Amino acid sequence: MTEALDSKSSDQSASPRSGVRWLATLGAVPMLVVLILPLLTLLFRARLEILMQSLAERETIDAMVLSLATSSGTVILTMIFGLPLAYLLAHRLRGRRLWEVMIDLPTVLPPAVAGVALFTAFGRHGFLGPLLAAMGIEIPFTPAAVMLAQTFVAAPYFIKAASLGIANVERDLIEAAALDGASGRQTFQHVTLPLAWRGIAAGAALCWARALGEFGATIIFAGNYPGRTRTMPLAVYMGFEIDFNRALTLAVILLLISFTVLLSVRMIFSTSSQLK
Amino acid sequence: MIFAERRAAYQWCMTQSAVALDSRPRYSGGGLGRGFWIDREGTEDPHPNPPPEYREREILSRSRLCHAPAQQSLRYAISLLSLLLILVSSVALSGCNRSTKSATTSNATLTVFAAASLTQPFTQIAHEFESQHPGTHVVLNFDGSQQLVEQLIQGAPADVFASADHRQMDRAVSASLVDSKSLTDFANNRLIMIVSKKNPNPPQSLADLARKRLRIDVADSVVPVGQYTLVMLDRLAADPQYGSSFKSGFLNNVVSREENVKAVLTKVRLGEVDAGVVYMSDTVGVPPQEISTIEVPDAFNPMASYPIAVVSKSSQKDLAKAFETLVLSADGQAILQKDGLTSIHHPTTHP
Numbered sequence: 001m002t003e004a005l006d007s008k009s010s011d012q013s014a015s016p017r018s019g020v021r022w023l024a025t026l027g028a029v030p031m032l033v034v035l036i037l038p039l040l041t042l043l044f045r046a047r048l049e050i051l052m053q054s055l056a057e058r059e060t061i062d063a064m065v066l067s068l069a070t071s072s073g074t075v076i077l078t079m080i081f082g083l084p085l086a087y088l089l090a091h092r093l094r095g096r097r098l099w100e101v102m103i104d105l106p107t108v109l110p111p112a113v114a115g116v117a118l119f120t121a122f123g124r125h126g127f128l129g130p131l132l133a134a135m136g137i138e139i140p141f142t143p144a145a146v147m148l149a150q151t152f153v154a155a156p157y158f159i160k161a162a163s164l165g166i167a168n169v170e171r172d173l174i175e176a177a178a179l180d181g182a183s184g185r186q187t188f189q190h191v192t193l194p195l196a197w198r199g200i201a202a203g204a205a206l207c208w209a210r211a212l213g214e215f216g217a218t219i220i221f222a223g224n225y226p227g228r229t230r231t232m233p234l235a236v237y238m239g240f241e242i243d244f245n246r247a248l249t250l251a252v253i254l255l256l257i258s259f260t261v262l263l264s265v266r267m268i269f270s271t272s273s274q275l276k
Numbered sequence: 277m278i279f280a281e282r283r284a285a286y287q288w289c290m291t292q293s294a295v296a297l298d299s300r301p302r303y304s305g306g307g308l309g310r311g312f313w314i315d316r317e318g319t320e321d322p323h324p325n326p327p328p329e330y331r332e333r334e335i336l337s338r339s340r341l342c343h344a345p346a347q348q349s350l351r352y353a354i355s356l357l358s359l360l361l362i363l364v365s366s367v368a369l370s371g372c373n374r375s376t377k378s379a380t381t382s383n384a385t386l387t388v389f390a391a392a393s394l395t396q397p398f399t400q401i402a403h404e405f406e407s408q409h410p411g412t413h414v415v416l417n418f419d420g421s422q423q424l425v426e427q428l429i430q431g432a433p434a435d436v437f438a439s440a441d442h443r444q445m446d447r448a449v450s451a452s453l454v455d456s457k458s459l460t461d462f463a464n465n466r467l468i469m470i471v472s473k474k475n476p477n478p479p480q481s482l483a484d485l486a487r488k489r490l491r492i493d494v495a496d497s498v499v500p501v502g503q504y505t506l507v508m509l510d511r512l513a514a515d516p517q518y519g520s521s522f523k524s525g526f527l528n529n530v531v532s533r534e535e536n537v538k539a540v541l542t543k544v545r546l547g548e549v550d551a552g553v554v555y556m557s558d559t560v561g562v563p564p565q566e567i568s569t570i571e572v573p574d575a576f577n578p579m580a581s582y583p584i585a586v587v588s589k590s591s592q593k594d595l596a597k598a599f600e601t602l603v604l605s606a607d608g609q610a611i612l613q614k615d616g617l618t619s620i621h622h623p624t625t626h627p
């Protein structure tokens with residue numbers, strides 16, 4: 001079992017032959033220009049004094065706190081409820097391809113449509129509306145609605161990555177564990193989960209990033225109320241209506257937060273996977 | 277044989293690998309009877325029987341009816357065909373589109389930037405303009421006035437700019453984006469409260485809007501209609517009949533501040549909020565079974581005046597001026613009135 005593990009990791013870390021590597025570096029430049037240059041130019045357009053000034057404003061702080069709280073909540077809930085689904089999708093499931101496409105759909109839906117779709121399901125006059133109202137729950141225009149909107153568009157990223165991670169765990173290892181007398185739960189806990197951890201962690205990071213940037217479904221389903229449902233992306237958009245520079249600085253703040261959190265998520269998860 | 281390539285690649289990898297990872301021979305899977313055993317030296321086992329677990333897996337995957345090569349290629353063919361169909365039809369459609377467009381854009385294109393609340397009347401006025409100026413094509417860009425000014429600042433090409441308020445037009449004037457000589461008001465718009473008919477116990481009067489447990493949607497104060505809403509609330513608060521408690525009660529019920537007025541309308545129509553503040557013109561064409569309206573009396577109603585101007589960078593100012601003239605003409609004013617706006621010639625009449 002350890003041999004198989006070693007061989008897998010050494011395959012992954014093997015660097016491509018120098019010629020190919022040189023070519024790949026050359027070929028990667030256009031893509032890097034498209035992906036990185038706009039972010040760098042955005043950073044350089046922002047002015048430090050406006051940045052500091054916006055950072056001290058109550059509205060900015062409210063939006064930052066709300067964004068961080070809701071997106072973190074979304075990721076935690078998605079990990080709890082998304083993992084079972086990812087597990088199902090990684091194994092033989094009747095009509096698996098259809099399920100996979102269905103789960104991908106929220107990510108391609110135009111944002112406004114996503115918001116209205118959430119209304120039709122969870123709104124006051126939505127499918128579950130009367131049931132929720134009977135329990136005294138009203139979701140739209142609350143922070144819970146923000147999280148629901150984020151989950152709707154961001155969870156598919158987690159589910160896809162996590163199910164890929166689980167599906168890539170070699171069957172031989174699971175069978176070996178079973179032969180050695182491990183129960184299904186033990187196998188999942190000690191074999192599947194640690195080996196699929198990379199995929200799960202990458203999915204969580206993607207999901208978090210997407211949730212943090214969620215705009216369209218939020219502004220429709222959760223509304224746009226300072227301190228309650230106005231997240232950073234909404235604040236950036238509203239900033240445009242007042243002053244271009246203000247919107248720019250808010251965008252830079254959003255960018256810096258995302259960078260910090262994504263990097264730390266990567267670092268935490270990669271060290272923990274090494275320990276295992 | 278299809279599997280020769282795979283076999284060769286596998287063989288090559290095995291012989292190339294410098295480190296002995298596993299000295300045991302390995303089994304390369306495939307369909308039943310297509311797999312093979314191979315060891316580090318690249319020699320094949322003469323008995324190509326798969327290990328038992330492979331047999332099991334093969335039987336499972338066979339049961340899914342997708343492993344037989346013939347069926348697989350059929351699958352690929354079908355999906356490839358459908359993709360091709362989508363591609364071809366989209367190309368064909370875009371081609372059609374272009375040909376119809378090129379037929380109408382033989383002479384000139386006039387680009388009009390107009391506030392979102394002008395969508396209906398300006399579409400009709402544009403048709404009118406096109407029939408009066410054969411060969412001219414009018415391109416309309418509707419958005420929140422503040423967005424349009426932002427687009428003009430960023431260099432978007434336009435010939436005419438029609439704003440929903442003076443604040444945004446003033447921004448355009450001070451940035452010399454429009455000719456201030458051509459600047460004139462062309463219509464007024466009233467504020468009106470809309471109430472969803474989907475909810476039980478709907479508010480019946482303005483005073484009802486301050487009662488508890490009501491959801492009200494308004495436009496944000498950065499949008500003109502949001503500014504007017506605040507002015508309306510201030511005027512109501514100054515009146516002893518309503519007072520400041522009305523204003524605070526109303527604001528407590530506000531659940532969202534939209535970035536455009538159409539979002540307010542949508543949420544009221546869906547019944548997700550109980551009431552909203554919109555322009556009179558927004559209610560035109562909304563089925564009466566969806567919403568009811570509460571009038572805002574003249575004394576409290578900040579009449580929104582709509583200014584229009586020719587964009588300074590326009591390369592066809594005569595044509596742009598002609599469009600402005602049409603908007604101000606009796607024909608243009610009639611269209612605006614039909615769509616819920618108030619003509620500048622009769623500023624106080626209710627439509």
